[in-house]
Amino acid sequence: MQSTVVTRAHSRREALDLMNRVFINHLPVVDDGGRVVDLLDRKDIDQQILLSTPHMGSAEREYVEEAFQTNWIAPLGPNVDAFERELASLVGIKHAAAVSSGTAAIHLGLRLLGVGPGDRVFCSTLTFAASANPIVYQGAEPVFIDSERKTWNMSPLALERAFEAARSEGWKPKAVVVVNLYGQSADMDPILEICNRFGTPMLEDAAESLGAMYKGRQSGTFGALGVYSFNGNKIITTSGGGMLVSNDGALIERARFLSTQARDPAPHYQHSEVGYNYRMSNILAGVGRGQLMVLNDRVRARRAVFETYRSELSDLPVIEWMPQPDWSYSNCWLTVATIATSSRVGSTELIRRLAGEFIEARPVWKPMHRQPVFAGRRYFTAGDESVSDLLFENGLCFPSGSNMTPQQLDRIIGVVRSILS
Numbered sequence: 001m002q003s004t005v006v007t008r009a010h011s012r013r014e015a016l017d018l019m020n021r022v023f024i025n026h027l028p029v030v031d032d033g034g035r036v037v038d039l040l041d042r043k044d045i046d047q048q049i050l051l052s053t054p055h056m057g058s059a060e061r062e063y064v065e066e067a068f069q070t071n072w073i074a075p076l077g078p079n080v081d082a083f084e085r086e087l088a089s090l091v092g093i094k095h096a097a098a099v100s101s102g103t104a105a106i107h108l109g110l111r112l113l114g115v116g117p118g119d120r121v122f123c124s125t126l127t128f129a130a131s132a133n134p135i136v137y138q139g140a141e142p143v144f145i146d147s148e149r150k151t152w153n154m155s156p157l158a159l160e161r162a163f164e165a166a167r168s169e170g171w172k173p174k175a176v177v178v179v180n181l182y183g184q185s186a187d188m189d190p191i192l193e194i195c196n197r198f199g200t201p202m203l204e205d206a207a208e209s210l211g212a213m214y215k216g217r218q219s220g221t222f223g224a225l226g227v228y229s230f231n232g233n234k235i236i237t238t239s240g241g242g243m244l245v246s247n248d249g250a251l252i253e254r255a256r257f258l259s260t261q262a263r264d265p266a267p268h269y270q271h272s273e274v275g276y277n278y279r280m281s282n283i284l285a286g287v288g289r290g291q292l293m294v295l296n297d298r299v300r301a302r303r304a305v306f307e308t309y310r311s312e313l314s315d316l317p318v319i320e321w322m323p324q325p326d327w328s329y330s331n332c333w334l335t336v337a338t339i340a341t342s343s344r345v346g347s348t349e350l351i352r353r354l355a356g357e358f359i360e361a362r363p364v365w366k367p368m369h370r371q372p373v374f375a376g377r378r379y380f381t382a383g384d385e386s387v388s389d390l391l392f393e394n395g396l397c398f399p400s401g402s403n404m405t406p407q408q409l410d411r412i413i414g415v416v417r418s419i420l421s
């Protein structure tokens with residue numbers, strides 16, 4: 001006969017599987033002596049804690065409702081114009097164009113910087129594929145740059161090595177895509193100094209870092225162009241969307257033109273260039289306006305999540321949190337750490353065991369130079385070691401949502417402690 005008890009050693013998933021097999025909603029937990037020490041209730045145990053979920057404020061519906069009432073159910077419209085203005089003013093930049101995704105914003109940005117077939121573009125290796133894919137959309141070749149330990153972002157030393165190698169081989173990259181990982185700015189001063197010295201524009205992929213700061217200045221405002229994402233998992237969301245920003249009004253004007261099918265100013269439909277359908281809709285921009293009003297709250301909440309993990313688990317030396325240099329004000333989009341190789345349980349096993357407790361954790365981005373789709377592309381490190389490889393092999397992201405309850409956070413911390421100690 002099937003056993004209908006579990007012990008503390010069983011995971012929540014195993015307990016739930018057992019409940020499903022024997023069609024019950026409650027399950028006793030027994031100790032080594034077979035004594036009942038707890039009772040599991042189905043409704044308490046299959047609550048999944050996700051990595052990062054949307055967190056709406058109170059004004060989003062009003063803006064969306066207004067769009068319905070005025071029948072602005074279209075790409076473009078008053079919410080789009082206002083969202084662009086409000087975001088630009090919040091981050092302290094002159095111009096912004098709202099588009100359908102962060103990926104679209106990167107694609108437009110590269111095209112605006114003149115990236116085309118046969119060009120090469122330097123790009124952070126430790127990132128999501130969307131930082132690099134648009135380089136290929138333009139027929140150009142990505143060349144990947146390693147991270148530094150201090151920030152986990154692009155290593156200025158590796159970047160300089162790449163520029164020097166290019167110069168000695170007689171070529172020059174058309175642009176540099178610098179990613180601000182997990183909500184923390186890259187070390188912009190040395191990176192910009194190198195880009196300026198070699199005369200190459202920088203596109204700042206701030207998809208994950210809206211609301212973060214570098215030396216007191218908003219992340220996303222350092223490059224010739226900056227990009228934000230409002231994907232569903234980001235610090236604020238429009239369900240899907242992006243923004244391209246710049247202090248150069250002509251660039252943003254051209255981004256608007258290209259993102260609305262590059263239509264010439266003629267009475268009929270006339271096109272002298274190939275464009276895209278990349279504009280944001282007036283409804284989604286309404287969601288964005290509401291979300292922008294709570295951005296600072298969301299940043300504070302995510303920073304508090306990180307602080308709680310760090311302080312509550314400070315007695316576990318095998319966990320090494322993503323470092324935050326003095327100049328960094330991270331938005332802590334995700335709380336990320338590496339697990340020491342000396343640990344009995346490594347990051348992959350920890351992710352698996354957390355999944356057994358209905359807690360979603362994910363590996364750190366797999367570096368682009370290791371992706372099958374980019375096999376054979378060039379890759380520069382600062383020295384002999386590849387930092388991004390080490391971070392990928394030992395790193396994981398913990399649930400970090402601004403709408404997690406203190407009880408959920410306590411549960412995660414308790415589970416991590418029981419697995420790692």
Ligand SMILES: Cc1ncc(COP(=O)(O)O)c(C=O)c1O
Binds near residue numbers: 127179230242
């Ligand atoms: C670093 C980075 N770049 C670009 C993107 C692309 O943004 P989107 O999903 O809005 O296209 C994302 C996230 O999705 C990202 O994390």
